Amino acid sequence: MSAWAPLKPGDPAAVGPFQVLARLGSGGMGRVFLARSATGRWVAVKTIRPEFAAVGEFRRRFAHEAQAAARVSGVFTASIIDSDPGSHVPWIATAYVPAPSLKLLLTSCGPQPARTVMWLGAGIAEALESIHAVGVVHRDLKPSNILLDENGPRVIDFGVVHAEGTYVSTGGTSAIGTPGFMSPEQAYGTMPVTAATDIYALGLTLVRLITGESDAPVQHSAEGLPEPLRGIVERCLDRDARLRPSPGELIRLLAAEVDLVAHDNAQGWLDECSWKLIRTFRDAPLPATPEERTQTVPPPPRMPPGAAPVPGPKPDMPPPAPSAMHPAVRSAPAAPEPRSRRYAAARAFVPPQTEADHAAMAVYDDACRFIHEGRYHEAARAFHVGFQGGVQVHGPWHAYTVFSLLGNIHAIGRLGWATSARDQAATALQNAYQSLGTDHPFTLLLRGELAHWTGHAGDPARAADDLAGLAADYVRASGQTAAVTLTVRAEWATWIAKAGDPVRALRHFEALVGECRTALGESATVTLDAKNALAHWTGATGDVARARHLYDLLAAEALARYGAESSYVAGIRSRLDAWTVPG
Numbered sequence: 001m002s003a004w005a006p007l008k009p010g011d012p013a014a015v016g017p018f019q020v021l022a023r024l025g026s027g028g029m030g031r032v033f034l035a036r037s038a039t040g041r042w043v044a045v046k047t048i049r050p051e052f053a054a055v056g057e058f059r060r061r062f063a064h065e066a067q068a069a070a071r072v073s074g075v076f077t078a079s080i081i082d083s084d085p086g087s088h089v090p091w092i093a094t095a096y097v098p099a100p101s102l103k104l105l106l107t108s109c110g111p112q113p114a115r116t117v118m119w120l121g122a123g124i125a126e127a128l129e130s131i132h133a134v135g136v137v138h139r140d141l142k143p144s145n146i147l148l149d150e151n152g153p154r155v156i157d158f159g160v161v162h163a164e165g166t167y168v169s170t171g172g173t174s175a176i177g178t179p180g181f182m183s184p185e186q187a188y189g190t191m192p193v194t195a196a197t198d199i200y201a202l203g204l205t206l207v208r209l210i211t212g213e214s215d216a217p218v219q220h221s222a223e224g225l226p227e228p229l230r231g232i233v234e235r236c237l238d239r240d241a242r243l244r245p246s247p248g249e250l251i252r253l254l255a256a257e258v259d260l261v262a263h264d265n266a267q268g269w270l271d272e273c274s275w276k277l278i279r280t281f282r283d284a285p286l287p288a289t290p291e292e293r294t295q296t297v298p299p300p301p302r303m304p305p306g307a308a309p310v311p312g313p314k315p316d317m318p319p320p321a322p323s324a325m326h327p328a329v330r331s332a333p334a335a336p337e338p339r340s341r342r343y344a345a346a347r348a349f350v351p352p353q354t355e356a357d358h359a360a361m362a363v364y365d366d367a368c369r370f371i372h373e374g375r376y377h378e379a380a381r382a383f384h385v386g387f388q389g390g391v392q393v394h395g396p397w398h399a400y401t402v403f404s405l406l407g408n409i410h411a412i413g414r415l416g417w418a419t420s421a422r423d424q425a426a427t428a429l430q431n432a433y434q435s436l437g438t439d440h441p442f443t444l445l446l447r448g449e450l451a452h453w454t455g456h457a458g459d460p461a462r463a464a465d466d467l468a469g470l471a472a473d474y475v476r477a478s479g480q481t482a483a484v485t486l487t488v489r490a491e492w493a494t495w496i497a498k499a500g501d502p503v504r505a506l507r508h509f510e511a512l513v514g515e516c517r518t519a520l521g522e523s524a525t526v527t528l529d530a531k532n533a534l535a536h537w538t539g540a541t542g543d544v545a546r547a548r549h550l551y552d553l554l555a556a557e558a559l560a561r562y563g564a565e566s567s568y569v570a571g572i573r574s575r576l577d578a579w580t581v582p583g
Helices: 056-069 102-109 114-133 160-168 184-188 196-211 229-236 247-255 272-283 355-372 376-393 399-414 418-435 441-456 460-478 483-498 502-520 525-540 544-562 567-578
Strands: 018-026 030-036 042-048 080-084 091-095 146-149 152-155
Touching: 018 042, 018 418, 056 080, 102 146, 102 196, 102 272, 114 152, 114 196, 114 229, 114 247, 146 272, 184 196, 196 229, 196 247, 229 247, 355 376, 355 399, 376 399, 399 418, 399 441, 418 441, 441 460, 441 483, 460 483, 483 502, 483 525, 502 525, 525 544, 525 567, 544 567
Parallel strands: none
Antiparallel strands: 018 030, 030 042, 042 091, 080 091, 146 152
8 A cells, every 4th residue: 555646647747846756646726746856855746726826816825825834844744845836837845754644544444542532633733733833724624634654643735725715715714625624614704714723623533533434424513422532622613713722722631631642653552453554654665766667678770761781790700800990999988968058148148237136146156066066956956046036036037037947957957857857848938938939039948958858858859850940940040150050950960860860960060060160160169069979970870080080189179278177178088088999
């Protein structure tokens, strides 16, 4: 038994910076997914249904309540990790707790002893104390919104339901909640909903735990409950909200009847069925990430048009001797990656002017430096901070905001989460189409980033097709030999080769190097990268001697351009060494 279920067609591959791996549940307001952050933290991400997200008042209140909920802390709550009320599909992420709900506990193990119910009630009351302390009212407390792990109950969904209900509320009242667990004032709108509403729902939850009837309508009275629990629940269910106990008072009432610290963890309070259920959830394997799943063998590369297939070696036959055209090499290096650095051009778009601009650029510059140093976790966090600050200070489509978004996508991809980077770029691109139009420079940048991570996510042919269209649009917008056009054309040729047509890619790089020399100069970054790709694919298609000669020339040019300590120079020298004939 596990808390999660496999994803279904149409489920997102990512929500915000989190990679979605499984389903946790769904309800009237949205769906909940099990996801993982770029640093490996497991989270539960709740997404809100689009029809609710389309209401402006909902978004405003959702943002307010998400900020309040983020301040909630306590042993018996699941803490808020992150949220994005401004996203196309608003979402909120909490710490993932691998534990059954009290509803499942009742279904699996039946009614609970009075002492266990009082211990659970005290833990839930402590959670409510933390929630109410920051001005949040849960408004949907019930057994399915309370998890039970080995340390005690954990209240989930606090703060979110308050925001969800407000879009139809009037005059401070609302009938939003779960029928059967609403207080009188909540159901009938007789007075504003306050923290006392949660105490009423807690009383009903205790009734459910004692009766064990997980599906039958819950009784709104303490009749039939054993003493002293009956008297305590009666106070919680008082129709006058002003007479209900506070969470702290409820804890004191329960502590006077049972020793709440008699056991170190839940095992001492639960029967064997309940404790086994908790262990089952605790020890259940988590879903595998795409990188951990069994990979299928990719199809063989497509042969160039008109080329005859090369026969494989016969069994027990020695390999063919090297020739002048095809000498032996130490080991063929991996193909050079296009140096996609779209995130690094913020200053070129809008040089900083004000104090706020310089403060934003300081965060941005740190993030760029982290990527340059290979510190991708720190880069992703810094770019995310820059993006959030940019949205608040400058708006979602200011240059600082957009380039921080591009940097965050790039850092997530470099961490190995290519699918998440692809999906985040796709979402951002969809928003750019709607807000900026098809020809805006930021829309074009996002198209390039999407194509880049589409290729790395396992679809090089699609990446090549997308980049071919993007290159054509850059030719129309900026000219045939603009630096950005030449850069995209180099990316296109690289993915053509990776998709199985290296001969076609080689022909393109031969022409591209000449155009780069004429338009940008011998030592321009785009020119050197095109020469790097030309040298590699020359060797990869059979002419190893020429590849070594080209790398010999490129090493000297890179040394003059970047200096002896440059990592780029070191990379070129390692490629020169790899393509050099041994001995």
